[in-house]
Amino acid sequence: MGARTPRVTDWRLIVQSRLDRVRADLAALGPPDPLDQESQQWRAVAEQEAAVVEDMITRAESRWSAVASWWSGWHIERAWRSLHEAEIAVVAAGNGFLGRLPGLKARVAENLPDDDPRRVALEEMRPGEYPLAIERELVVDALRAAFDASDFAHAGSRALRNKLIATSVVLFVVNTVLGVIGLVKPGLIPMCVGSEKLPTVCPSGKGAAGTDVWLVQVLGAFGAVLSAVVLLLRRRPSLSPYVMVGYQALIKVLLGAALAVVGILALGAGVTTGLIGVASQAALLLWAVILGYGQQIATRLLDTYTDRVMDQARPLPKLESPR
Structure with a gap:
């Protein structure tokens, strides 16, 4: 096999523009400046990291x-990480920080808290107050502290992404196994619902069938898709190299399919007797959709946690609440 060309992805475009x-x-x-050996060393570091x-x-x-x-x-x-080191080296290679100071303060403020001593020292620094070597150290x-916080946040978002992928694989296997069992041995996973006062109804409408579990899963997944659409609509733009929204939506769909099966089993077992009555096939299928959408209650915590992790990886201005 010949060598493959690198893919063009969002993170590569961003890194390339900043490298330029x-x-x-x-x-x-x-x-x-031949008299400023430290500046020459920082130039060499910038060139080495840029090559990486x-x-x-x-x-x-x-x-x-x-x-x-x-x-x-x-x-x-x-x-x-190499890009960040190159950017630091370029700043340090200069012979003064007066023109760069506003941008440096803004960049540090994105990732360090207000009371961080390194941020405080930078914000209180007055160019020319200290020797250039000390100013370099402060900057x-x-x-480095700000970029380290950003890099650690990237690592945290990657770990979360991998967990979401692993969870999606497990849910996919579980749903597939349930569907195959229902197809091979119809009725082993009963999807029909009935009671003393109401007739027994099944998803297929004609008694227990091998496709009942699959049908309930499809409708549950459809209900979950509705909540996934809401997630997509309210999602803020991502500046992180790891985008979670697709994996979040996938978990919602797979979990919705599984919960629809569990919910129909609960209806058939009489757990909701006296509260919910299923009198027709249409009502049963509708409940499968509702149960699939109900996964939103479980995944809401996941969405909140993911938002918090992503906000650390790509700090954006906070949205103002409407007046």
């Missing part, structure tokens, strides 16, 4: 290597 900015800033620094970033975003991998890299996220996080420490 790093190289433009390096060129704008002009010739190095270039390698990460242009590296071609085989299919299996690409899958392993996608799961571990090492190439994404390596590219971001580098604050930027």
